[in-house]
Amino acid sequence: MATNKWSIIFLIAIVAALATSVSAKVFIVGDHKGWTLNFDYQAWANGKKFVVGDKLVFQYAAGKHNVFRVNGTVFQQCMIPPAIEALTSGYDVITLATPGRKWYICGVGKHCELGGMKLFINVLPQSMPPVPSVSPPPSGKVFVVGDDKGWTLNFDYQAWATGKEFVVGDRLAFRYPMGKHNVFGVNGTSFQQCTIPSSNEARTSGYDVITLATPGRKWYICGVGKHCEMGMKLFINVVPQSAYAYPPPPYHRTRKLAPPKF
Numbered sequence: 001m002a003t004n005k006w007s008i009i010f011l012i013a014i015v016a017a018l019a020t021s022v023s024a025k026v027f028i029v030g031d032h033k034g035w036t037l038n039f040d041y042q043a044w045a046n047g048k049k050f051v052v053g054d055k056l057v058f059q060y061a062a063g064k065h066n067v068f069r070v071n072g073t074v075f076q077q078c079m080i081p082p083a084i085e086a087l088t089s090g091y092d093v094i095t096l097a098t099p100g101r102k103w104y105i106c107g108v109g110k111h112c113e114l115g116g117m118k119l120f121i122n123v124l125p126q127s128m129p130p131v132p133s134v135s136p137p138p139s140g141k142v143f144v145v146g147d148d149k150g151w152t153l154n155f156d157y158q159a160w161a162t163g164k165e166f167v168v169g170d171r172l173a174f175r176y177p178m179g180k181h182n183v184f185g186v187n188g189t190s191f192q193q194c195t196i197p198s199s200n201e202a203r204t205s206g207y208d209v210i211t212l213a214t215p216g217r218k219w220y221i222c223g224v225g226k227h228c229e230m231g232m233k234l235f236i237n238v239v240p241q242s243a244y245a246y247p248p249p250p251y252h253r254t255r256k257l258a259p260p261k262f
């Protein structure tokens, strides 16, 4: 049962991871201005995160501009490559297929040199979001039974337990002067009737730490004299470890591809 739950949670985490890795963003270069003269494309690119798989869309009046993919040198010097290498549709979609620096210019007239029609971006590799850990935290809570009173006579352990949540992996610490008390883990019947088990089952160290290893009801009594009848008995319910909160998957924007505007 528990195993099943963890498998489902793990599956959900995997699906979420895959879903985020395939949802690529689409960037309309220059946003609603498109690919045009006198626009600061470096300012536009600033602060944007381009990741492998994302797309750039160069949107412009066909014939008025074009798009060349160039290297850094050509970009610097605004050298126009052979016209055959140009993208000219007016709605040129470029998938950012590899990480690294990418340069784009307009090869019409002096648009690159004088019109500022040049764009430089850095494309980051895809990073898988970290798969959330599904293993329980290594250390649970430690409850000192009776808090600063410890394990003693004339203390209401049911009142002490009320409102506390005991989870598998948590620990109970029974603290008492050694020899004065002891601790037995018993069943419900022995708890009710204060039946003292054989003394070799007793914990007697004066600081007995019990790890709550399984969910369900647990009963503890003191087996010294009539201490159990006098109230040295503790009943708790241990709940299974529940799903831990996951960070939400990274948020990915997906812009709708708008039809070219002229």
Ligand SMILES: *[C@@H]1O[C@H](CO)[C@@H](O)[C@H](O)[C@H]1NC(C)=O
Residues within 6 Å of the ligand: 071, 072, 073, 074, 081
């Ligand atoms: C940049 O591209 C130009 C034109 O294609 C080419 O002649 C030049 O060698 C390239 N420079 C580098 C550093 O790749």
Ligand SMILES: *[C@@H]1O[C@H](CO)[C@@H](O)[C@H](O)[C@H]1NC(C)=O
Residues within 6 Å of the ligand: 187, 188, 189, 190, 197
């Ligand atoms: C409870 O524990 C006592 C003593 O160990 C045992 O004799 C008895 O059968 C147990 N009762 C149940 C319901 O398990």
